Amino acid sequence: MPNRKLVAVAGALALAVGLSACAESQRTPTTSAPQGTTGATAARSDSGNANADATFIFGAAGAPKLFDPFYASDGETFRVTRQIYEQLLDFLPGEAKTGPGLAESYEGSEDGLTWTFKIREGVTFHDGTDLDAAAVCANFDRWYNQTGAAQSSAVTYYWNNNFGGFADQTDKDSLFESCTADGMTATVKVTRVTSKFPDILAHGAYAIQSPTAHEKYDANNVQAQGSGFTYPAYALEHPTGTGAFTFGGYDDAAGEVTLNRNEDYWGTKAGVAKMVIRTIPDESTRRQELQAGTIHGYDLPNPVDWKALEDGGAKVEIRPAFNILYVGLNATKNEALKDVRVRQALSYAINRDQLVQSQLPEGAEAASQFFPKAVSGYNTSLQPYPHDPEKAKALLAEAGHSDLTLEFWQPTEVTRPYMPDPASIYEAIRSDWEAVGVTINPVAKPWTGGYLDGTEQGEAPAFLLGWTGDYDSADNFIGTFFTKQDNAFATKNYPFAQELTDALVAADSEPDAAKRDQMVSDLNKKIAEEYLPGLPISHSPPAIVVAAGVNGLVTSPLAAEDFSTVTITE
Amino acid sequence: MSRYIVRRLLQAIVTLFVLSLLLFAWLRSLPGGPVSALLGERSTPEDRAALEQALGLDQPIFIQYLRFLERAAQGQFGVSTGVLPGRDALEIFLSRFPATIELSFFALTLAILLGIPLGYLAARHRGTFLDTGSVLFSLVGIAVPVFFLAFALKYVFAIQLGVLPPSGRQSVGINATHITGMYVLDGLLTREWDAAWDALRHLILPAVALSSIPFAVILRITRASVLEVLDEDYVRTAQAKGLRAATIRGRHVLRNALIPVVTTIGLQTGALLAGAVLTERVFTFRGVGHALAYGFETRDYAVLQVLIMMAALIYILVNMVVDIAYAAIDPRVRVR
Numbered sequence: 001m002p003n004r005k006l007v008a009v010a011g012a013l014a015l016a017v018g019l020s021a022c023a024e025s026q027r028t029p030t031t032s033a034p035q036g037t038t039g040a041t042a043a044r045s046d047s048g049n050a051n052a053d054a055t056f057i058f059g060a061a062g063a064p065k066l067f068d069p070f071y072a073s074d075g076e077t078f079r080v081t082r083q084i085y086e087q088l089l090d091f092l093p094g095e096a097k098t099g100p101g102l103a104e105s106y107e108g109s110e111d112g113l114t115w116t117f118k119i120r121e122g123v124t125f126h127d128g129t130d131l132d133a134a135a136v137c138a139n140f141d142r143w144y145n146q147t148g149a150a151q152s153s154a155v156t157y158y159w160n161n162n163f164g165g166f167a168d169q170t171d172k173d174s175l176f177e178s179c180t181a182d183g184m185t186a187t188v189k190v191t192r193v194t195s196k197f198p199d200i201l202a203h204g205a206y207a208i209q210s211p212t213a214h215e216k217y218d219a220n221n222v223q224a225q226g227s228g229f230t231y232p233a234y235a236l237e238h239p240t241g242t243g244a245f246t247f248g249g250y251d252d253a254a255g256e257v258t259l260n261r262n263e264d265y266w267g268t269k270a271g272v273a274k275m276v277i278r279t280i281p282d283e284s285t286r287r288q289e290l291q292a293g294t295i296h297g298y299d300l301p302n303p304v305d306w307k308a309l310e311d312g313g314a315k316v317e318i319r320p321a322f323n324i325l326y327v328g329l330n331a332t333k334n335e336a337l338k339d340v341r342v343r344q345a346l347s348y349a350i351n352r353d354q355l356v357q358s359q360l361p362e363g364a365e366a367a368s369q370f371f372p373k374a375v376s377g378y379n380t381s382l383q384p385y386p387h388d389p390e391k392a393k394a395l396l397a398e399a400g401h402s403d404l405t406l407e408f409w410q411p412t413e414v415t416r417p418y419m420p421d422p423a424s425i426y427e428a429i430r431s432d433w434e435a436v437g438v439t440i441n442p443v444a445k446p447w448t449g450g451y452l453d454g455t456e457q458g459e460a461p462a463f464l465l466g467w468t469g470d471y472d473s474a475d476n477f478i479g480t481f482f483t484k485q486d487n488a489f490a491t492k493n494y495p496f497a498q499e500l501t502d503a504l505v506a507a508d509s510e511p512d513a514a515k516r517d518q519m520v521s522d523l524n525k526k527i528a529e530e531y532l533p534g535l536p537i538s539h540s541p542p543a544i545v546v547a548a549g550v551n552g553l554v555t556s557p558l559a560a561e562d563f564s565t566v567t568i569t570e
Numbered sequence: 571m572s573r574y575i576v577r578r579l580l581q582a583i584v585t586l587f588v589l590s591l592l593l594f595a596w597l598r599s600l601p602g603g604p605v606s607a608l609l610g611e612r613s614t615p616e617d618r619a620a621l622e623q624a625l626g627l628d629q630p631i632f633i634q635y636l637r638f639l640e641r642a643a644q645g646q647f648g649v650s651t652g653v654l655p656g657r658d659a660l661e662i663f664l665s666r667f668p669a670t671i672e673l674s675f676f677a678l679t680l681a682i683l684l685g686i687p688l689g690y691l692a693a694r695h696r697g698t699f700l701d702t703g704s705v706l707f708s709l710v711g712i713a714v715p716v717f718f719l720a721f722a723l724k725y726v727f728a729i730q731l732g733v734l735p736p737s738g739r740q741s742v743g744i745n746a747t748h749i750t751g752m753y754v755l756d757g758l759l760t761r762e763w764d765a766a767w768d769a770l771r772h773l774i775l776p777a778v779a780l781s782s783i784p785f786a787v788i789l790r791i792t793r794a795s796v797l798e799v800l801d802e803d804y805v806r807t808a809q810a811k812g813l814r815a816a817t818i819r820g821r822h823v824l825r826n827a828l829i830p831v832v833t834t835i836g837l838q839t840g841a842l843l844a845g846a847v848l849t850e851r852v853f854t855f856r857g858v859g860h861a862l863a864y865g866f867e868t869r870d871y872a873v874l875q876v877l878i879m880m881a882a883l884i885y886i887l888v889n890m891v892v893d894i895a896y897a898a899i900d901p902r903v904r905v906r
Contacts, residue, residue: 450601
């Protein structure tokens with residue numbers, strides 16, 4: 001027996017030594033400046049003693065899904081890809097309006113159907129490929145010529161919604177017609193005038209990517225498999241753009257994306273040598289990590305923590321509100337809602353001011369229409385429905401629905417920038433409605449466990465939902481909500497359905513911006529006062545927080561921050 | 571013995587097959603689904619219908635199951651739609667599993683190293699302060715929910731005292747070499763001592779939280795089992811024979827008392843995995859439990875199927891090993 005033990009111990013030792021011998025450290029130095037860098041002089045230096053070799057560590061609420069933004073539709077993916085890629089147009093710093101990006105200038109023809117983009121000189125992709133008009137048109141052609149599984153909205157959500165279809169889909173009304181390249185000039189033709197174009201090209205989904213890398217890593221090879229999709233190596237491991245950061249890798253086991261400063265960047269180089277985006281889904285853990293000094297900043301701090309964070313020395317940057325929280329109404333499931341007086345009564349019953357003050361973060365506002373002030377076409381003369389329970393009761397009585405019973409849906413297992421705490425918002429509205437005699441049948445469902453499915457399929461007579469805008473476009477808000485007549489709002493139940501659809505289409509296809517804004521403004525008034533297919537509630541500003549030594553962050557109302565402006569003082 | 575093992579293996583295959591069928595049907599009966607997770611709040615009914623058709627989710631469930639079996643036979647267990655979209659579900663399991671093994675190993679080791687000696691001492695000193703204290707301590711271990719303990723530990727040691735990291739598995743910038751995916755082991759193998767130490771510091775709080783239930787169970791079973799064995803005739807006989815106290819305790823008391831303890835340890839692997847879902851979540855410790863929790867949130871069918879099936883397989887295998895160990899400890903099992 002002792003011999004057997006001895007053999008076992010000796011064996012274990014030999015195994016350990018063996019493993020140890022074949023396991024070698026592959027460490028590389030992390031803090032030295034990369035070769036070719038001119039260090040602090042090459043990078044930004046907003047702050048006198050900023051450390052250009054620093055690593056900026058940011059806590060994100062979710063993991064990026066992949067790194068080809070054309071196949072993405074979620075904010076966490078765009079947060080990463082915005083640092084790697086650039087678009088033809090870009091959002092002006094701190095705004096939702098667009099300006100030049102990789103196109104240093106652009107202009108449209110008189111009929112609004114032909115757009116000429118002058119491409120910026122001296123820009124190269126991270127793989128060394130030069131940016132020119134041919135590369136830009138290669139991107140347009142790639143987008144338009146997606147085939148098979150890639151045509152699904154789950155893969156190419158933005159193209160499907162903004163451009164309407166692909167080359168081989170003859171039954172669909174595609175917006176894109178052609179792109180022709182001539183040196184540094186790209187000419188894009190569209191089939192109709194829409195307020196979306198060319199502004200939508202500033203959206204992260206339309207990042208200009210290296211055609212060479214596309215070919216090398218089989219970028220279009222998306223396949224449906226089982227209940228999901230498989231993506232090519234390009235989208236998972238080799239994203240190649242022109243941005244201020246290059247892709248350093250994604251470590252799923254650690255939940256970290258690493259980005260390195262692009263030392264050959266055409267503009268002002270990034271203020272930090274490296275950026276690491278850590279996925280920390282739990283908000284309180286993100287706060288604790290910031291307090292422990294293990295991250296430099298994070299997104300979406302809970303409004304109740306804002307003051308404590310500032311007291312602790314951190315900087316809470318409140319973005320302008322660019323969203324809408326609304327109560328959706330669907331008359332298919334409750335006949336009483338077909339009467340506009342009932343919908344108005346429900347709107348008068350809600351005490352928006354109290355809800356905003358007690359349930360929403362500082363800077364939130366009661367909503368008078370279905371998009372925020374920063375969007376062109378906002379009607380400044382409209383006021384939010386005042387809280388008037390007596391009028392609500394009178395309207396219900398007039399409509400013959402004093403004993404109204406309403407099924408009201410509440411989402412669980414979710415927070416959204418426009419809805420930081422769904423439960424408390426739900427309770428506030430519910431008690432306001434009950435106060436005017438409405439009997440509420442509450443229904444609570446998990447966000448992806450039946451809530452979104454149910455509301456979209458028209459099963460919820462009344463529900464909480466919202467929207468964060470993609471860019472400065474009225475159509476992106478009200479066009480999405482009300483152009484179709486058979487969605488969550490089911491406007492098909494109302495006599496104004498076609499009139500509303502026609503008005504939205506007419507406004508969207510008006511080439512003159514001033515005229516379009518007026519049309520939208522008038523339409524906003526009609527939607528709020530005459531149609532009322534849903535009840536606009538509030539606009540909430542989401543925040544982002546950084547540690548005391550972090551400078552230079554410019555917040556974006558679209559949460560589309562460019563982190564290359566960040567510097568760290570250590 | 572070999573026939574016994576073969577029989578157990580066949581039972582395991584049948585169990586896994588039945589489980590796969592039930593799991594497949596159960597997941598698809600949950601409200602919502604991957605379509606919601608893939609499309610989010612921006613989808614239209616047409617988008618949903620088109621996607622369901624593209625993914626075959628509009629087919630009857632038995633057709634979906636047959637397709638799943640067909641693909642599984644070819645080694646394709648589906649791709650993730652929520653946890654890590656586009657990646658093979660089995661790959662996700664394999665990349666996350668080392669973290670859970672490491673965490674479970676530390677938690678179980680902690681539970682065994684503390685639970686068995688304390689349980690034994692409590693039984694030996696029955697009715698004393700040590701006994702009452704141990705029993706009370708174990709009661710707290712069972713009664714306090716794992717997530718509460720995890721939050722409490724994090725609050726005290728990571729936030730208030732700041733002596734241990736609040737989340738993650740290793741600090742950013744440590745730039746460690748990873749071979750097995752078990753970071754402490756990797757640090758030791760590559761002699762990157764700082765990386766091993768850093769990983770160990772990240773492990774302490776989640777391991778303590780996760781060990782609370784197994785520790786309490788092991789302590790109580792050990793105590794009860796030792797008390798029972800101390801009353802056995804053969805122990806009295808050994809004492810009457812004049813054997814040394816150490817021999818009686820080691821060979822006759824502890825060896826016999828450990829039989830139910832070993833079985834319990836096997837059963838605790840299931841509890842460990844359940845606990846890991848909560849613990850990994852609280853500490854953002856990216857193991858299987860973390861992926862499982864997120865898989866449920868996003869209704870990631872492929873990932874949930876693979877993770878739950880693998881958990882079941884591990885549970886079955888561990889219990890088989892425990893039964894064989896049981897046979898090794900207790901010769902009567904071999905005779906039968």
